[in-house]
Amino acid sequence: MSEIVGSKSETLSHGHDVHKHRDVQGAKLGMWLFLFTELLLFAGLFLVYATYRYFHPVQFHNAGLETHTLFGTINTMVLLTSSLTMVLSIGAMQRGKKWLAVTFLAGTILLGLIFLGIKYFEWTSEIREGLYPGSPALLNMSDGEILFWGLYYTMTGLHAVHVIVGMIILTFMLVFILTGTINQNDYIKLETAGLYWHLIDIIWIFLFPLFYLIN
Amino acid sequence: MADVAIPPNEAFANSYLKNHGKRKGILAWILSTDHKRIGILYMVSLFTFFTVGVILGVLMRLEMLVPGPAGKLFTAQEYNALFTLHGVIMIFLFVIPGIPATLGNFFLPIQIGAKDVAFPRLNLLSWYLYVTGSIIIIVSLFHNGLPDTGWTFYIPYSIRTGTDVTMAVFGVFILGFSSILTGLNFITTIHRLRAPGMGWFKMPLFVWALYATAWVQVIATPVLAITLLLIMVERIFSVGIFDPAKGGDPVLYQHLFWIYSHPAVYIMILPPMGVVSEIITTFSRRTVFGYKAIAISSLAIAFIGYLVWGHHMFVAGMSTTAQFVFSFLTFLVAVPSGIKVFNWVATMYKGSIDLKPPFLFVMAFIFLFCIGGLTGLLLGSVATDAQLHATYFVVGHFHYIIFGGGVFIFFGALHYWLPKMFGRMYSIKAANWALAIMFVGFNMLYFPMLVMGAEGMPRRYFAYLPKFETWQHISMVGSWVLVIGLIIMFANLLHGIFKGKVVGSNPWGGTTLEWTIASPPPPPENFEEIPVIVHEPYYHPEAIEVK
Amino acid sequence: MLLPGPQNEAKAVDDVMRFIVGTDLILFALVIGAMLLFVFKYNKKRHPKAVSIHGNVPLEIIWTVIPVLLVLYMFYIGWKGYIQTRIVPKNAMTVKVTARQWNWQFQYENGKQADTLYLPQGQPIKFLMTSLDVIHGFFLPDFREKQDVLPDRVTYLVLYPENLGNFELTCSKYCGLHHALMYTRVIVEPPDKFLAWVNSGVKDTLALPDSSQVKTERAGL
Amino acid sequence: MESQETNVQTYSHDHAAESKHAEPIGYGTYILVWLALIALTALTAVVSGVNLAAFTVVVALVIALTKASLVVNIFMHIKFEDFIFKIFLSIAGFTLIVIFTLTFADVYFRR
Structure with missing residues (x-):
């Protein structure tokens, strides 16, 4: 939740500034620092994951077999593709091709939506199998498996929240492009929003092998 | 830099304290993106919570009137809530935002010759996040009982207790983001907005300290955020990550908690260290001794401070290897702090010392901070820590560092910069008296704690063995003396702000940039034209230069 | 301030404590003493013209190296005192x-x-x-x-x-x-x-272990 | 905001940084990187089926790190940014290493 306001105002604080020289470097520096905080937020979770996996290697392996590798792989590709459309959108803006940028950005948002859709089917199928925190089936399993599923829902859930936040930010950017606030001479907002979107992608790149590929 | 004579009446007419925009009254303050106004907003809110924290602290001491569990002022449950709230309010609402959010906001841009911070709106947003977080914490008190976990929220107690920990933790989570945003704003500001000619080694040492602090804020706070988030997740969804019954590991929680909360100690103490460097040179009328050593030791403290969190967990059930590593690193972090103290004392050597209240505060600081730091050595050694951990000794040590060190300098900084911020002077005599009373009260309050701790008095006890009665009573009376000193000091400062004698732009003979502009500073851009930096920050033209 | 200890390990801990407290007192006296001396001697009434000394590299090296050695020694005795309490x-x-x-x-x-x-x-x-x-x-x-x-x-x-x-x-x-x-x-x-x-x-009787051949080992947990 | 404009003008290197901006990276580069990312994803999914015992995690993490560095360097432009960005990034990376190493000093040796 704080992420929304954080990143939004990050970019907003450069608004209403139509001069030629803006502190583009400063804006990017600030955004990168914010990305570090996001990275360390997830690092805490990865640390928890690493510790518990070290304590319960076999149980993590067994539980890992239950996740849907196919959904995971498709989702990885969807998110990677959305990163591509993101940079293409910035590239189009740099060249002053407004409508191309809009198309690519809309594509990015759409891919985010597809990612969440697949996530929804994945979670519902797992919940139907009785694998959710506090479920009777899960409480009968070993500690390691409870921890695996607890981490699975917490980490992919927090990631999904970030995807939603990212989509909201990108929607604002879409509006800004349409209103001309973002234009060929001033696209730093789009660029920093893009950085945020890529970070979400990077986090997923690590979540994917840790939850879907322990075969 | 010579005292630029700006007529006080002109300064008052054109100050940031006057409304210049179209907004009026309170809106002109709470919607202002002027870093000076945001600094004042923080100051008002911080000292409001400080007052609450002090009252809670005095009540805790009052509970120690009688030793046994019978005939107490408060029940055990109430006492447990008291120390939790005292800790949460003082740590998260007062000392962590502390000097950076208030005086840092006010003086960082001025000291580097900038017109504002890099992201002024983000700056205002951090204040709103701070207020939101604080309100959530306050609301949690009236909802489902007062939290009773201690400010560390150790699991599994924090996930089992029936009180409203979830909301309190959420409040702290929000405060964390306020702190992060302030940190990233300061780093960007220092990198991007230094005035021409101000190289890294021409920055005032206060700016160096804020820079090191800002990095700790940015890099450490997210780990606290995720830890608190996991407590909330655990309490709401019972996923098991922190529940020992489901395989969760309480020691892992402590790692995550202290990965933030130990560096947080440096968030609390680095900015005061920066202020000390400023005050000492100003009142010694000479340049600082070992500028680079002080600047670099700020970074070194921030860096090594990040590696030593495990010394809070020596008896928590860590592996022997971890005890070894953390004890070793802990001893190393003592060195840069020591270097700073030596440099400060050496700065007084062959100075021309003017014993004004800010300098007296610094002397009190060096005295109390040395006690705090040197008692820390006993806690860094695993053998003695096994005896002293979780006793009053730790409470005493901590208060010597954070209150005696950090907060005394916060007060000292107020005495130093108040004439600049408001263009008026407080009563010097009253300030000296307040400090003397506070100093006596402080030592009466906390020195007995060191003694009791060494004799085995555990902390967070609402009742205690009769053998500690005398020391407990001395400590209790000390808290009253301290409060009398605080009241005199705040009354004097407030009187100074509103009714004090008008002073010029540089009453102390300071050499950094803030003393070259009017008191109170002009809105919103600070400088009529951006200054060009030629000298090192502490160049006193009248002093004899020795190379 | 120190309690009389009822066992060997307590004495080891007390030795560490005494050393660190002793060193602390000396350092404290030096720092505070120097500060008070300078404040007295270089008060602006007695010493109106300040001398700006920017630093002194040998001095700074000395007061970095000595504390480093001192804290390393403290770490060493502290560790030695502690680890012997962990031997079963x-x-x-x-x-x-x-x-x-x-x-x-x-x-x-x-x-x-x-x-x-x-x-x-x-x-x-x-x-x-x-x-x-x-x-x-x-x-x-x-x-x-x-x-x-x-x-x-x-x-x-x-x-x-x-x-x-x-x-x-x-x-x-x-x-x-x-x-x-x-x-x-x-x-x-x-x-x-x-x-x-x-x-x-209770049913079973307990005899104290034979302490004639005392050997030590790490706790097997 | 005007304030920032004037402040920035005092920095000569800013203009250099902005001129760097004028030359956008080609679409082709981005598409190539994307192809590499997709290929690596397919690779890691396939390799996970092969039993590599203890190396499974290592291989998966090495591939993940490769992918992440591609995204950081090209998509996030770190390769083309000022040196200070690289320093910042290494501070963050170093912090991660510190957190993991020191926590594992406990976890790994615990029994």
Whole structure:
């Protein structure tokens, strides 16, 4: 939740500034620092994951077999593709091709939506199998498996929240492009929003092998 | 830099304290993106919570009137809530935002010759996040009982207790983001907005300290955020990550908690260290001794401070290897702090010392901070820590560092910069008296704690063995003396702000940039034209230069 | 300020404590003394013209290197003092400690249970400790020893009670409402008196381990 | 905001940084990187089926790190940014290493 306001105002604080020289470097520096905080937020979770996996290697392996590798792989590709459309959108803006940028950005948002859709089917199928925190089936399993599923829902859930936040930010950017606030001479907002979107992608790149590929 | 004579009446007419925009009254303050106004907003809110924290602290001491569990002022449950709230309010609402959010906001841009911070709106947003977080914490008190976990929220107690920990933790989570945003704003500001000619080694040492602090804020706070988030997740969804019954590991929680909360100690103490460097040179009328050593030791403290969190967990059930590593690193972090103290004392050597209240505060600081730091050595050694951990000794040590060190300098900084911020002077005599009373009260309050701790008095006890009665009573009376000193000091400062004698732009003979502009500073851009930096920050033209 | 210690390890800890406190006092006196001297001597009335000394590299190196050596030595003795309290003698008698909100329970090798800790004089003891609910702290102020007691895990502590007496045992880790009242006594008795107590009212009899061939090893947990 | 404009003008290197901006990276580069990312994803999914015992995690993490560095360097432009960005990034990376190493000093040696 704080992420929304954080990143939004990050970019907003450069608004209403139509001069030629803006502190583009400063804006990017600030955004990168914010990305570090996001990275360390997830690092805490990865640390928890690493510790518990070290304590319960076999149980993590067994539980890992239950996740849907196919959904995971498709989702990885969807998110990677959305990163591509993101940079293409910035590239189009740099060249002053407004409508191309809009198309690519809309594509990015759409891919985010597809990612969440697949996530929804994945979670519902797992919940139907009785694998959710506090479920009777899960409480009968070993500690390691409870921890695996607890981490699975917490980490992919927090990631999904970030995807939603990212989509909201990108929607604002879409509006800004349409209103001309973002234009060929001033696209730093789009660029920093893009950085945020890529970070979400990077986090997923690590979540994917840790939850879907322990075969 | 010579005292630029700006007529006080002109300064008052054109100050940031006057409304210049179209907004009026309170809106002109709470919607202002002027870093000076945001600094004042923080100051008002911080000292409001400080007052609450002090009252809670005095009540805790009052509970120690009688030793046994019978005939107490408060029940055990109430006492447990008291120390939790005292800790949460003082740590998260007062000392962590502390000097950076208030005086840092006010003086960082001025000291580097900038017109504002890099992201002024983000700056205002951090204040709103701070207020939101604080309100959530306050609301949690009236909802489902007062939290009773201690400010560390150790699991599994924090996930089992029936009180409203979830909301309190959420409040702290929000405060964390306020702190992060302030940190990233300061780093960007220092990198991007230094005035021409101000190289890294021409920055005032206060700016160096804020820079090191800002990095700790940015890099450490997210780990606290995720830890608190996991407590909330655990309490709401019972996923098991922190529940020992489901395989969760309480020691892992402590790692995550202290990965933030130990560096947080440096968030609390680095900015005061920066202020000390400023005050000492100003009142010694000479340049600082070992500028680079002080600047670099700020970074070194921030860096090594990040590696030593495990010394809070020596008896928590860590592996022997971890005890070894953390004890070793802990001893190393003592060195840069020591270097700073030596440099400060050496700065007084062959100075021309003017014993004004800010300098007296610094002397009190060096005295109390040395006690705090040197008692820390006993806690860094695993053998003695096994005896002293979780006793009053730790409470005493901590208060010597954070209150005696950090907060005394916060007060000292107020005495130093108040004439600049408001263009008026407080009563010097009253300030000296307040400090003397506070100093006596402080030592009466906390020195007995060191003694009791060494004799085995555990902390967070609402009742205690009769053998500690005398020391407990001395400590209790000390808290009253301290409060009398605080009241005199705040009354004097407030009187100074509103009714004090008008002073010029540089009453102390300071050499950094803030003393070259009017008191109170002009809105919103600070400088009529951006200054060009030629000298090192502490160049006193009248002093004899020795190379 | 220091308590008389009832066991060897306490003396080792006290030695470390004395060294660090002694060094602390000297350093404190030096720093505060220098500060007061300078404030007096270089007061603006006596010394109106300041001298700006920018630094002194040899001096700065000296006051960096000496503290480094000093703290390394402190670390070394502290570690040595600590690690010897973690060595479990082979002839140690095991006592199981169970902590719960808000009392302690002790179980001896023969099944005898008690809520006051009776110990035989001169006999090394190994405590195996666990908690039934939240974290507690097993704290023996007179013995300078402390170890947290965790739920779902077993931690250990070694004790070597040399002197007879009646000592405190408190909870050091905050554990809720009656944390302050989670308090009991440690009573060190002569071995024969202890044996008579520990063997009363239980089926198995407990004999103290043979202490003629004392060898040490790390705790096997 | 005007304030920032004037402040920035005092920095000569800013203009250099902005001129760097004028030359956008080609679409082709981005598409190539994307192809590499997709290929690596397929690779890691396939390799996970092969039993590599203890190396499974290592291989998966090495591939993940490769992918992440591609995204950081090209998509996030770190390769083309000022040196200070690289320093910042290494501070963050170093912090991660510190957190993991020191926590594992406990976890790994615990018994």
